[in-house]
Structure formats: C-alpha cells, structure tokens
Amino acid sequence: MPASDYVKNLRAKVGQDVIMFPTVSAIVLNDRGEVLLGQRSDNRQWSVIAGMMDPGEQPADALVREVLEETGVEVKIERVAGVALHQVVYPNGDHCHMVNTWFRCRAVGGEARVNDSESIAVGWFAPDALPEMSPFAMVRIRTSLEEDAPAWFARPGEGEIAGRQP
Template sequence: MKGLRARVGHDLIMFPTVSAIVLNDRGEILLGQRSDNHQWSVIAGMMDPGEQPADALVREVEEETGVQVTIERLAGVALHEVTYVNGDRCHMVNTWFRCRAIGGEARVNDSESIAVGWFAPDALPEMNAFALVRIRTSLEENAPAWFAQPGEELLTGI
C-alpha cells in the first residue's frame, strides 16, 4: 500500500476488506482497539491479491488477535468511506462474517492494535456506526446477509 500511496498521494482508492464478528462460548464479541486512532472496532483487514474473503478473514483474525475461528455465516457486505488522520481517503468494500472462536488466546498480536478483549453485546465500548451495523447484523440469528439498498448512502467511519 505504501508504494501505491507514493503514486496517488491522499487521493481516493478502493480496497476489498473483510471483518469478523467473533463470538466465544459465552456469547461475547472479540474487539480490538486500533493503534492508529485508539477506537474500538471489530477485527478487520484488507484482502491480499488472489485471496478469497473467507481465507483473508481467518488470516486477519489470527494475525491480529491470536484467535483461530470458524466461519458460521456471511453477515453482510457494504461500501464504506474512511479518511485516515494523515488524509488518505479510501472506499472499502467490506464483507463481514459471523464467526466462532475455536482456539488460541485473545491478545495483541501485531502493531495494528493496542488492546484486544471480549465484550458482552450489552456492554460494548464506544464504537463508530459502521462497527455497530456489522455487529447488529451478525447477531441476528438466521438473518440473510445485510447489504446497502440501491441508492443508500455510503457508510462512514473506520
């Protein structure tokens, strides 16, 4: 990404991304506190070229938190806008999945997070609206995958 940003500066770039709403046996949700803005959010990351979304998701969760997951279902897909503190503008096409933790111990496992933890759905830390949409749609039992309706505005936030 650094090479691409060196060519386009802060101009808008679109990226494919994935997010995981990871549940443990107590029904708690795995969240990470981001190192770039210190906000709590669901575990997420960019897909690598040639990588399937499900593979990217499993890789990102383990890389960032040390937790291994199994995917239970596709929960949604949407385009959302992100502007980073350095001025970089992105449109992220995010596919999110409801997952179940099957191994590992939750911990800060890379430089993208400053904290990782399990939270009860009724005791979540402050998060942006897009994180809450992903959590809400993932917790709905047997719901179809959520998507922005035709003409719906971009979702904003990191």
Template sequence: MPASEYVRNLRARVGQEMIMFPTVSAIVLNDRGEVLLHQRSDNGHWTLIAGLMDPGEQPADALVREVEEETAVQVKIERLAGVVSHDVTYLNGDQCQMVNIFFRCRAVGGEARVNDTESLAVAWFPLTALPDLNPFTHRMLALALDDNAPPYFAAPGEGGF
C-alpha cells in the same frame, strides 16, 4: 502493521487520492456469547477485527488470517453477514473507499491477546457491556447477530448505512 508493498506502490502513484480496497471484518463470538474487539493503535478506538485483502486472496482466507494476525485467535466462519462500502480518511490524509465483506465467526482456538502493532488492546466483551463503538460497528454487529437476517447489502440506489 505498516502498509503492504501493494498499498505502498499504489500510494506512490496516486498520493493521498481515493483508492478502493476490498476489506473484511469479523464479528467473532466465543462460547460465552462475548464479542472479540480490539483497540486500534492508530486512533485508540475500539472496533471489530478487520483488514485489507491481499491481491489474489479469497475473502474467507483474508478474514481468518486477519483475526489470527491481530488477536492470535483462530476462527470458523459461520455465515456471511453482509457487504457494504464506506469511506475512510486516515490521520495522514490518505483517502479510501472500503468495500467491506463482514462475517459472523466462532472462536475455535487460541487465546485473545495483542498479536501485532495494529492493536493497543484485545478483549472479549459481553454484548450488554460494549465499549464506545461507532454507529457503523453497532450496525454490523446487529446484522451479524440476527440469525433471521439475510446478508445485508444496499439495494440499488440506496446509500448503505
């Protein structure tokens, strides 16, 4: 999906300089214990479903919207898994710091499919047969899947993960 008008207006003012954005990510599980992933159209990598929050939008609303927009799957949020910031530089050179709120969710409807231009593919994966994922995604998965783990956040002075 192309950048929102909000992001385009910011970029018109600051160019490719760092912008901080609030984002959400979903660890979506189905009744078979599989996790929903998508293959990004911008870089071909498999990852969690994620996206930018819109101005005025609550994190839970953004998460439900992003999952349905990208995959046609409806979800119910089970719990907050954590909050972490990380830097991203896009292929076009745009620099961002994402403050990501990630949630564990349960699929409650819809059929997983590519539902917009942000994905090349959408699929359910058994946790024992995941595609190549970056360490950041693996850490988010581990935290979300641990029922005994409190929501993650970097303690003051820590760099996160």
C-alpha cells in the same frame, strides 16, 4: 499500522486520491455469546477485527488470517453477515473507499491477546456491554448477532451507512 508494499506502490502512483480496497471484518463470538473486539493502536477506538485483503487472496482466507494475526484467536466462519462500502480518510490525508464484507464467526482455538502492532488491547464483550464504537462497527455487530439472518447490504440509493440503523 504500516502500509503493505501493494498499498505503497498504489499511493506512489495516485497520491492521496481515492483508492477502492476490498476488506473483511470478523464478528467473532465465543461460547458465552461475547464479541471479540480490538482497540486500535492508530486511533485508540474499539472496533471489530478487520483488515485489507491481499492481492489474489480469498475473503475467507483474509478473514481467518487477520483474526489470527491481530488477536491470536482461531475462527470458524459461520456465515456472511453483510457487505457495504464505507469511506475512510486517514490522518495523513489518504482517501479510501473500503468495500467491506463481514462474517459471523465462532472462536475455535487460541487465546485472545494483543498479537501485533495494530491493537493496544483485545477483549471479549457482552453484546449489551460494548464499548463506544463507530456507527459502522455497530452496524456490523448488529447484523451479525441474529442466528440465521440473511446477509445485510445497503439497498440501492441508500448511500453512506454510518449512523443509520439497518
């Protein structure tokens, strides 16, 4: 996945030190209650559809754009499902803190397919038959599946959420 010009310009100034980025994730459900997932091209892991916001972009706009760009699926946002910080170190050594806001969405159009170079596969999965995924991906899915649950967030002092059950 090529870095945007914005990220390249930041990296030219700070090197591999930590940069904090706003990001969004979509937990997209279809009419059968299946979850839309993508298998990432960089690490071959299955995950929810996610991406970085562009400067000046609203989170909801970024989310709709990312899902359509990566999967060809059009979505309607139903609610904010959670927000949390997670740390990422890329294979090249770049350090990031991603402030991720995830949304529960409903598929309203399009057809799930690999639609860009960020994924090698895209598919719908029943919640009880998900492929192996990171603990953070599982947190985002679990907190989104309840119909009218309040938005989830790490409580003050909880620190890293990976691997922890909300």
